[in-house]
Amino acid sequence: MKNILFVESSPRKEKSITSDVCQKVIRNLQIGGDYIVDHVDLWDVELPPMNGDTLDAKYAIFSGQELTAQQQASWFALTEHIDRFAAADLVIIAAPTWIWGIPYVLKHYIDVVTQPQLTFNWTPEDGFTSLLKPRNAVLVTSSGGDYTLGSGNEDEDFVIKYLKLWLKTCMGCELKMINMTLSAAGEEELQKSYVQADEKIDEICNLMNSVEALI
Numbered sequence: 216m217k218n219i220l221f222v223e224s225s226p227r228k229e230k231s232i233t234s235d236v237c238q239k240v241i242r243n244l245q246i247g248g249d250y251i252v253d254h255v256d257l258w259d260v261e262l263p264p265m266n267g268d269t270l271d272a273k274y275a276i277f278s279g280q281e282l283t284a285q286q287q288a289s290w291f292a293l294t295e296h297i298d299r300f301a302a303a304d305l306v307i308i309a310a311p312t313w314i315w316g317i318p319y320v321l322k323h324y325i326d327v328v329t330q331p332q333l334t335f336n337w338t339p340e341d342g343f344t345s346l347l348k349p350r351n352a353v354l355v356t357s358s359g360g361d362y363t364l365g366s367g368n369e370d371e372d373f374v375i376k377y378l379k380l381w382l383k384t385c386m387g388c389e390l391k392m393i394n395m396t397l398s399a400a401g402e403e404e405l406q407k408s409y410v411q412a413d414e415k416i417d418e419i420c421n422l423m424n425s426v427e428a429l430i
Contacts, residue, residue, distance in 0.1 A: 220303035224321035233309035263292035312358035345387030352388035
């Protein structure tokens, strides 16, 4: 049995394009394999605030100092989400584009689970190195325009490049992409994106359910 971590950053639920595509990926995977799903709804879960107590706890741990009761509570809440990510064999993320960027709840989640000495290390010689076991990730994005490679609008993309860098560099993920572009350009363009997404879903699920996909 494999564990899927589904991180949902759209508040629109079944009305969301990215959430809809992610659910299709999960259903198709479950047809061909044995999966359980850990669903992190970022609009329902209470993420620990990245406030002074949390940051003080982090630096106290790294310097070998004793934590206060409040710092212990803040740090436990943070590491709980890191443990859920680390336990996943496959990570699936629904990430719509909001004003050229990602929803603020997703940025909050990234700030919570991306911690030096827990998920990654950095040195001047080697740069970033993930400390997590290798795993596959499926990133589903949506945007009203087209900011993908070759569109001519790549300089306006602050979603795909950012999430790709984070997942590969800090979280040790082998990434598969589904980009739902031109979602605001009318029903015809949207349906074209769905057709392309369905083809990509079949390709991804066939790969994930094969022996070769086990990393």
